[in-house]
Amino acid sequence: MNRAIKFATSMTATIAAVLVVAAGMPRWVGEACAASSPPPPISFSEDVQPLLQFRCGxxxxxxxxxxxxSGFEVSSYESVMKGTKFGQVIIPGNPDESSLMRLLDWRVSAEIQMPHGKKQLSICDRDLIRTWIFKGAKNN
Structure with a gap:
């Protein structure tokens, strides 16, 4: 047997052993993780605005x-919520109908995908903005 096959066989055995041990874990182990405190709310000033400033500023x-x-400015909460000269880009509580999310998710024509001509924001960055909008797009 060559080295690659031996390694794959040993890794399969190791993974199987881990799964057997995990299956035998007491139920309370998982519950302890679930009972931990929820993550802090997403903050516009600490989370969203720095991201928009860095990637869109x-x-x-x-x-x-x-x-x-467009008239869209990312330098303050007020300017972001004002939107563009074409209208509102954020609908608090509704990221799917918010133009900003359609632009960032690239659910629009290539000419207006944001950031224009650059790499798309990561899923994590887009989900942060999406969650902030979903939770009401608050100035916090």
Missing amino acids: SCHTPGGEGYAK
């Missing part, structure tokens, strides 16, 4: 190309 602040075309 070069275009969506006065003087930037995105700001000139």
Whole structure:
């Protein structure tokens, strides 16, 4: 048997052993994790705004190309909630209907996907914004 097959066989045995041990764990072990405190709420000022500023600020602040075309500015809560010259981009409580999420999820034509001409925000970053919107898009 070559080395790769021996390694795969030993890894399969190791994984099987871990699963057997995990299956025998007392029920309360999982419950302890579930009973831990919930994560803190997403904060606009500490979580969302720094992300928007970092990924969108070069275009969506006065003087930037995105700001000139859309009027959308990410420098403050008020400016984000104001939206664009075309209308509101965030509908508190409804990320699926919020234009910002459609733009960030690339559920729009390629010409207006955000960030324009750059790498898409990670799923984690988009989910952070989505959750903030879902929870009411509060200024916290």
